[in-house]
Amino acid sequence: MxxxxxxxxxxxxxxxxxxxxxxxxxxxxxEQTLASPLVGHPAPAWSIPLYAADSTLSLQELRGRPVVMNFWASWCLSCRDEARVLESGWRRYGPGVAFVGVAVADEAAPARAFIERYGKTYHLGPDLDGSMALDYGLFGVPETFFISPDGRILSKHVGPLTDAELERRIAELKAGVVGGAGGDPSGMERLPGGVGLPDRLVPATDPEGGS
Amino acid sequence: MKAPVLAGLLPLLLVAAPVGAQQRGADDAAAVAATERAPISLTPAQEERARELEGALKCPVCRSQSIRSSDSFMAKDMRRKIRAMVAAGRGDQEIVAYFTARYGDWILLAPPKRGFTWIGWLLPFAVVLAGGAGVFLAARRWTRGSRGESGEVPIGPPPESPYLDRLERELEESE
Known part of the structure; x- marks a missing residue:
């Protein structure tokens, strides 16, 4: 006993x-990068200059339409995989669904080269002072926020989007469903450290053979 | 006939609208932003507050490093944000709340003393106390083992010792 x-x-x-x-x-x-206390809350306001026009775009101007807001960078390899998905999504769902691409920790020249290389035609502009990255609690790129027509963040996706995932998230967005946070953090590239701009800027020659 | 044609072209025009327009917008804005990023001067007391806040927040792209000790892009932007908020007269709690509203309590180097995170605060003390109690009990057991259950050191051989029996027998024989 x-x-x-x-x-x-x-x-x-x-x-x-x-x-x-x-x-x-x-x-x-x-994994902390998935969670976002912002989901379900009003999206922080922003106004960005556009690469393709001598004008700015603000979240307020998009009020009344669902918004797919994607953070990207020209040095981000995962963003290359995602570029085609977002562009085809914009061609399929726009302009009823607004697509916005915000370049973070990037320079204008490589960002423009990236836009041209991947034929991106939706609204694209830089986060000039890093304030948007902080306002949206970014860890890296790509990260995508899905914002309802009344300006609430309904979900967040970490890592590159696939066609199926984008379709699912937009369906949730249109239905007003709070989808939470999800994705694949392993496909996300953390924002760079060190002084100055990122080391891995888009190379002069396209590694995929395009122009 | 024109109306349907225009209606059909409208989506194409909307898709193509951002493309091919002037390209100065973002570059001009970049130049403006560069001038806006001049250093933010603070009073010595404000500097001290900003430094304390920088030491309390975790760099989102580093591993358990404060933004004060990190040289990453985000840490620099966060330091600038803190300095701007301090200069604007925002309180410490308000500044910390700005970051926790975006990153959650994870952004704090020291977790807040509430709910589940109390375990993180109390566990080290509990482990030290449990370790101390364990050492005390083990030490007491070892000393008892060598002294006997009463705790007193026995004098002479134990009563049932064969040597004692032999000694008593030989003493009796010699008498």
């Missing part, structure tokens, strides 16, 4: 230790 009691004590101690270790491992390894 005494031995049984001793074994039980050991078992309880080991289980408690395992629970503590598991809690710490979970806390240290869980």
């Amino acid at each position: 005494a031995r049984f009691s001793r074994d039980m004590k050991r078992l309880v101690f080991l289980l408690a230790l395992a629970a503590v270790v598991a809690t710490f491992v979970y806390a240290l390894t869980r």
Whole structure:
């Protein structure tokens, strides 16, 4: 009986230790980039200059339409995969659904080259002072926010979008469903460190063979 | 006939509208932004507040590093945001709330003392206390083992010792 009691004590101690270790491992390894307290709340206001026009565009001007707002950068490899998805989405759903691309931590010349290379035709402009990246709680690129016609963030997608995911998110957006945050953080590239602009700017020659 | 044709062309015109227009907009704005990013001067007291806030917030693109010690893009933008808010007369709580509203409590280097995060604060103390209690109990057990259950150090050999029996027998024989 005494031995049984001793074994039980050991078992309880080991289980408690395992629970503590598991809690710490979970806390240290869980992916923070997916969560966003902004989901379900009003989207922070913004106004950006457009690359393709001598004018600016603000979120206020898009009021009344669902908005797909994508943060990207010319140095981001995942953004290349996503560029075609967003452009075809814009051609399919626009202008009823507004598409906006915001270049972060980027320079004008490589950003323009990227736009031309991937034939992007929706509204595109830079986050000049990094304020939009902070206002939207960005960790990296690409990250995409889905904003309802009345200006609320209904969902956030981390990493490159696929055609199917974009279709699903837009259907949620049109239905007014708060979809939460999701995606694939492994496809997201964190905003760069160091002084100056990112090291990995778009190369002079297209690695995919295009012009 | 013209109306249907125009209606058919409208989506194409809307799609093509942003393309091929003048390209000065973003570049001019970049030049303006560069001039706007001049250093924000603060009083010594405000500098101290800004530095404390910078030390309390985590850099989103680094691993457990404060924005004060990080040289990343985002850390620099966050430092600038803090300085601008301090210069504008915003309170510490208001400034911290700006960041937690966007990144959650994760952005704080020290988690707030509420709810589940209390475990994070209390667990180290609990572990130290449990360790201390364990060492105390183990030490007491070891000393008891060498002294006997009463805790007193026995004098002479134990009563059932064969040497004691032999000694008593030999003493009796010699008498």
